[in-house]
Amino acid sequence: MNKGTKRRAAGSMAHADHKSRFLMGWMLALVLVLTACGAGAGTNGGNESATTPTDTPSNEAPQTAGAFPVTISHKKGEYTLNEKPKKIAVLDVKFLDQLLAIGEQPAGSVIAEGNTTFPEYLGDKPGDVQVLGTRDKPNLEAIVALDPDLILMTDFQEKEYERVSKIAPTIVLDFYEDWRDTLDTVAAITGKQAEAETVRKAYEDKIAGLKEKLSEKLGKETVALIRPRKEGIRVHGLEHRTGGILYEDLGLKMPALVQKIKDDTSVEISMEKVPEIGADHYFVLSDELFAAEAEALDSSSVWKSLDAVKNNRAYDVNSTLWIAYYGPLAINIIVDQASEALLGSN
Incomplete structure (x- = not known):
């Protein structure tokens, strides 16, 4: 399954x-x-x-x-909140995104590795939210100084749990859970269920309209999501979170190679095997981390030989935005960018 x-x-x-x-x-x-x-x-x-x-x-x-009170079930058991938390520290940027989407603001949040501030797509929404290190390396001293009454983290940071949970009550959520489930939990914590439902419905209404337009425009044309890396070219499937947005939410069709990705979120292939993907459109994930690898793909004769590339149907997108944040604000941007590229394509 x-x-x-x-x-x-x-x-x-x-x-x-x-x-x-x-x-x-x-x-x-x-x-x-x-x-x-x-x-x-x-x-x-x-x-x-x-x-x-x-x-x-x-x-x-x-x-x-x-x-309130409200009891939250999470990876470490259950925790009952008797009142709305006044200071929330979040150890994944997606929680910051989720809170901002329903009109709330944490007291502190981590940022993405390699960054010095919050994601550009959030604009000035974070306001005076304090930086608490990165998702991979939370700054425990900064968290202690913040003195939160609740900490939100995922099991991606399991090794930090013992230390973090001694600072304040800590709720641990599944790193891979659907963003809608996370939204429900965040809404319960803050008492913003109505706002969360508004966010959810707006997204469902948006993708319903886009799905129909994309189906009419693309017909049987297929779309692939790839990321050049040191290990090779990573091809993402339906089980990848962003793959789910493209193939399930927007109803885009997968090429045969992508359809075969069943037991994992992606597969790695060599540059020479890129033509075997056989997609009519490509979204190419790139950022500073693998900039050299993206450049190598872009300049390769194998890549340039593809019909999709010749016909300007390969679209560069920012991998940090597309695969790292996974909150409703970021996901809406992903949906908009994907649709604009495909609906405006040749």
């Missing part, structure tokens, strides 16, 4: 279950409010509940979507 496909299917089911629990919680909270009003009481007898409503004016709906 394909792990990535399982994750996306599980993510959809989990989200549906999440919405169902939310509706049940809302109805229970409404009953509690009406009961309290009828009895003239303003307390619940000291009993805590995840759906306990807050006092609101009579002309406002109870804010049950963001009610």
Whole structure:
């Protein structure tokens, strides 16, 4: 079975279950409010509940979507938040992206390896968010100085967990989980479920429209996502997170070689075997890390011999943006860039 496909299917089911629990919680909270009003009481007898409503004016709906306490299930067990965290430290840029997408801001965040500041695509949104080292090398001293009341990290940083978790309560999420599942968790932590649903729906509406346009324009033409590296040319498949965006969300067709990538997210091939990919369009991932390898591909006679290259159907894209961040803000840009390239192609 394909792990990535399982994750996306599980993510959809989990989200549906999440919405169902939310509706049940809302109805229970409404009953509690009406009961309290009828009895003239303003307390619940000291009993805590995840759906306990807050006092609101009579002309406002109870804010049950963001009610606390809330229990978060994660890779290390469960953690119950009795109130919204005031200082969140995030150890993956995708969490920064997720929080900003729903109108929240962490107190501190790591940055990508080799960078000195937050991703350019975020603009001035991070504001005064403090830099906490990089995803690969979190700055523990900076995290301690920040004094967060919650830390978000992934199992990619498993070796740091013991030290990090001594600083503050730490929630560990699956590095490869679907971004929609991460969004649900971040929304539960911050009480921004409604905002998260708005982000999700906007994305689903966007890709539905683009999927139809791309299908009409491309027909049976295929698309490949490749990355020149020191080890060879990496070809990404459906199980790769960005591959899932292209092939599942946008409905792009895979060439035969890509279809055969079943048990991993990608395969490595030599320069000489690049023609075997056989795609009608190529997205070429490149950045400063493998700039020399990208240049070698671009100048090779093998690459120049491809029909896609001759017909200007090879598109250079930034690998850091396309494969490193994986939050809704970055993913929307990926979708826009991919669609603009393909819909505007010859």
